[in-house]
Amino acid sequence: MEKTERYDEVAKEITAVLEGESNLTARMATVSNILHHAFDHFFWTGFYVVDPDKPDELVVGPYQGTLGCLRIPFGKGVCGAAAASGETQIVDDVHAFPGHIACDARSESEIVVPVFDHGGALIAVLDVDSDRKAMFDEGDKAGLEAVVKASFAA
């Protein structure tokens, strides 16, 4: 199956499961679980949320995979770059990314999508890591951005 089709299918499943649930933690837990189990190349899948007590810092939220770092300052690493710029980051080789935060040395490539609420405020980033190099492309960007938009900005 084409990646685009798979993302369409997964997005439908996520929307169906989230229906009627407004709690953000429950929504993020559901999104990370369904995405993580839908794609073989996802090694770590989860959210870093904007800390309400420290608005220039991300704190780990719901995720699937090996132990994640707890906190990431805005501007630091791939997640911090996505949060600071508001733009999706695709990194083919995390070891070559300046300031990359290695929570698990097995992570090789990564995509991070900013998460906005319906008012356009940044509330989190969605971070997906692979244990293989260059596993994320424009198809993943489009698929993950669509999932995030439907799940948190609608």
Ligand code: SME
């Ligand atoms: N690699 C990330 C840190 C988070 S973890 O990989 C789970 C980064 O540099 O933003």
